[in-house]
Amino acid sequence: MKVYLDNGGTTRVDDDIAKEMKVVMTKKYGNPSSVNSMGEESRDIVDDARKVVADSIGALAEEVIFTSGGTESNNLAITSLIGKKHIITSSIEHPSVKEMCKQLASEGYKISFVQPEKNGVIDPKKIEKEINDDTSLVTIMHVNNEIGTIQPIEEIGKICKERKINFHVDAVQSFTKVPIDISNVTSMSFSSHKIHGPKGVGALYFKKGKKVKRMLFGGHQERDLRAGTENVPGIHGFSLAVKKEQPVEEIKKLRDMLIDGILKEIPDTFLNGDKERICNNANITFKFIEGEGLLMHLDMKGISVSTGSACSSRSLEPSHVLLALGLKHEDAHGSIRFTLSKYTTEEEIIYTIKQVKSIVKKLREISPLGK
Numbered sequence: 365m366k367v368y369l370d371n372g373g374t375t376r377v378d379d380d381i382a383k384e385m386k387v388v389m390t391k392k393y394g395n396p397s398s399v400n401s402m403g404e405e406s407r408d409i410v411d412d413a414r415k416v417v418a419d420s421i422g423a424l425a426e427e428v429i430f431t432s433g434g435t436e437s438n439n440l441a442i443t444s445l446i447g448k449k450h451i452i453t454s455s456i457e458h459p460s461v462k463e464m465c466k467q468l469a470s471e472g473y474k475i476s477f478v479q480p481e482k483n484g485v486i487d488p489k490k491i492e493k494e495i496n497d498d499t500s501l502v503t504i505m506h507v508n509n510e511i512g513t514i515q516p517i518e519e520i521g522k523i524c525k526e527r528k529i530n531f532h533v534d535a536v537q538s539f540t541k542v543p544i545d546i547s548n549v550t551s552m553s554f555s556s557h558k559i560h561g562p563k564g565v566g567a568l569y570f571k572k573g574k575k576v577k578r579m580l581f582g583g584h585q586e587r588d589l590r591a592g593t594e595n596v597p598g599i600h601g602f603s604l605a606v607k608k609e610q611p612v613e614e615i616k617k618l619r620d621m622l623i624d625g626i627l628k629e630i631p632d633t634f635l636n637g638d639k640e641r642i643c644n645n646a647n648i649t650f651k652f653i654e655g656e657g658l659l660m661h662l663d664m665k666g667i668s669v670s671t672g673s674a675c676s677s678r679s680l681e682p683s684h685v686l687l688a689l690g691l692k693h694e695d696a697h698g699s700i701r702f703t704l705s706k707y708t709t710e711e712e713i714i715y716t717i718k719q720v721k722s723i724v725k726k727l728r729e730i731s732p733l734g735k
């Protein structure tokens with residue numbers, strides 16, 4: 365049996381979307397900048413997609429810029445919103461924010477990395493405490509990609525608004541699964557491949573009146589803000605993914621079944637992050653074993669999981685997110701992220717629990733780590 369439980373890493377493209385994208389690639393392939401009818405047809409596709417994304421978050425179409433995905437959107441937003449020399453972020457951000465902030469630190473910016481509480485939630489009061497006269501930007505993710513915890517972005521947004529500070533939100537994991545409120549937000553990032561759309565496309569919401577700093581120079585695409593011929597099939601596929609409803613309650617039911625099954629049937633396991641989390645995430649520590657070993661054995665049984673975010677899981681460093689929650693190094697190393705999607709079935713969850721149970725038992729018998 366093949367079981368894909370790495371949907372936090374990326375998702376399978378929805379069949380209908382793939383089909384519609386093919387039509388754009390093979391029949392409606394004009395360049396949106398061309399002044400011919402094929403070009404106009406493509407421009408309409410991009411304009412319609414922009415409206416779909418904007419409507420889905422209650423923004424204006426002109427406030428949406430298409431990008432190559434979440435990483436570019438985060439980089440573009442942060443680069444655009446830094447004025448004065450102090451930035452506030454959390455210690456559990458995705459590398460596309462964390463590494464960007466480290467780069468800015470090397471250029472002389474002062475970065476405050478706020479620690480989450482033990483449940484993975486960031487206390488808005490801690491953000492408020494860090495604000496000073498030099499603060500130009502607060503950047504906090506909506507949902508954490510490793511542990512699925514939902515951050516209080518409404519409260520943080522209110523604080524930023526009162527103090528007249530820019531607030532950027534990385535909403536790559538939450539988009540279409542958790543309600544989004546942009547009222548106190550300056551900018552927000554989205555990615556298509558996390559929601560059954562194609563890879564290499566995403567968007568940045570950027571509040572009207574704020575100035576985007578160009579990172580790419582060339583043609584006049586995206587109102588002069590991002591040069592380069594638009595990824596029309598990708599943008600179209602992304603907009604179709606935005607329109608598809610996520611069966612949040614069904615995914616949550618199966619996710620809870622997975623958590624209950626593992627925690628009840630396997631001793632010395634615990635869930636990382638708050639119980640209140642995004643519908644599709646379960647991050648579990650299995651004491652006395654290495655997560656990589658468990659991952660490989662599950663892989664041999666046809667089950668795909670991950671040990672952290674896809675971007676850092678090839679490094680042998682323990683997850684910076686789990687360490688920030690206060691986990692010991694060996695417990696952080698013994699953790700697995702299971703992320704479900706609308707394609708996950710009950711049969712797959714039953715099979716996964718059974719396989720995890722038997723592999724953990726075997727690995728513990730030969731583990732040098734304890735028990």
Ligand SMILES: Cc1ncc(COP(=O)(O)O)c(C=O)c1O
Pocket residue numbers: 372373432433434435436438458460505507508509534536537555556557564565566673674675
């Ligand atoms: C929270 C978060 N932000 C940003 C990204 C980067 O998105 P993309 O892969 O589209 O560049 C990811 C992808 O893993 C993510 O989970």
